[in-house]
Amino acid sequence: MPVITPFVTEVDFASGELSAPAYVIQRKLSDMASMYADVDEAARIMVAEGDRLIYEVQGVDLPEEEGQIPHCTTRITPGRIGAEYHMTKGHYHARREQGEVYFGLSGRGFLVMQTESGETSVQRMVAGSAAYVPPFWAHRTVNVGDEDFVFFSVWEARAGHDYGTIERDGFRKLVVLRDGQPVVVDNPKYG
Ligand code: PAN
Ligand code: ZN
Numbered sequence: 001m002p003v004i005t006p007f008v009t010e011v012d013f014a015s016g017e018l019s020a021p022a023y024v025i026q027r028k029l030s031d032m033a034s035m036y037a038d039v040d041e042a043a044r045i046m047v048a049e050g051d052r053l054i055y056e057v058q059g060v061d062l063p064e065e066e067g068q069i070p071h072c073t074t075r076i077t078p079g080r081i082g083a084e085y086h087m088t089k090g091h092y093h094a095r096r097e098q099g100e101v102y103f104g105l106s107g108r109g110f111l112v113m114q115t116e117s118g119e120t121s122v123q124r125m126v127a128g129s130a131a132y133v134p135p136f137w138a139h140r141t142v143n144v145g146d147e148d149f150v151f152f153s154v155w156e157a158r159a160g161h162d163y164g165t166i167e168r169d170g171f172r173k174l175v176v177l178r179d180g181q182p183v184v185v186d187n188p189k190y191g
Contacts, residue, residue, distance in 0.1 A: 001065055009060060013105040013127070016073035016150040022061030027054050029081070032089055035167070037174055037189065038082035045081065053077055054086050068157035075150045076109065076143035083176040085110075090140025090171060092116075094160025097135045103152045104129040108145035110175050110182065113137040120172050122184045125151065138166060142175040144182035 010019035029052040033042035045052065059072030079086045090112070093100070102111060104125040111123045111131050115138070125131055125141070131151075133139045143149035174187045 001067065002063060004062065004068070007060075011073060011105070011152065013150065015148070016056065016058060016075035016105065018058045018060070018073060021058040023057075023059055025057040027056070027089065028052060029054055035087075035089060035170065036081040037084050037176075037187065041082040052079070054079075055088055062157055064157045064160070066156075066158055069154060070157050071152065071154045073105070073150060073152050074141065075148050076107075076141060077148060078107075078143055078146050080177060083178065085142045085144050085175050085177065085182060087112075087142040087175070088140050089163055090138060090166045092138040092162040092165055093135075093155075094162045095158055098156050098159035099135045099137075100133040100139070100153060100155040100159070102129075102131040102133065102139075102141070103154075104131070105150040105152055107143060107147050107149035109149040109151065110142040110144055110184070112140045112142060112171055112173055112175065112184075114172050118172075122173060122175070125149075138171070140166070140171055142182075144175060 036042050055076040057074050062068040062070045104127050106127050109125045113121045115136050169191050172190050173184050
């Protein structure tokens with residue numbers, strides 16, 4: 001196992017920017033249009049206004065080896081595709097037994113989680129919330145506010161990311177605007 005030199009990264013709470021990110025990943029609507037419930041509305045937006053930034057991830061570079069603790073920020077832009085709020089793709093960890101901690105830095109979000117045996121949990125996050133994603137729970141974050149929702153994530157390096165299961169089946173629950181409020185509803189297309 002390589003010996004990593006200790007380091008500190010400065011984090012801007014409002015933007016999620018790191019002082020020296022090793023990587024910046026941008027996810028646009030075109031990267032995940034099929035994940036929204038209203039795919040026709042996603043297509044309409046892309047024709048009418050062009051592509052749209054949904055979220056950005058900035059992280060540090062660490063080897064995917066036992067004991068390393070990668071960490072990153074995520075900034076989800078405000079907005080909706082139809083009634084459904086901007087969100088991350090979401091994933092299970094490839095190693096299902098690995099959990100994760102999210103810490104809210106700014107804005108307002110919902111953390112949508114589910115297990116493969118059918119349990120669901122939706123937790124509210126604001127600046128200062130420390131949210132625990134236990135082992136075996138898929139996780140997706142949703143921006144339910146009018147400004148960026150920014151949070152910090154910390155996980156174990158061997159967790160890995162299984163996006164395929166969610167790309168195929170989706171999440172059981174969706175977060176949508178209804179009567180001026182974000183509400184959690186069943187996903188009619190799940191599975
Ligand atoms: C987070 C997520 C990040 C982006 O760091 O990777 O919020 O979401 P997606 O990975 O679903 O695109 C995390 O859960 N890492 O394990
Ligand atoms: Zn994760």
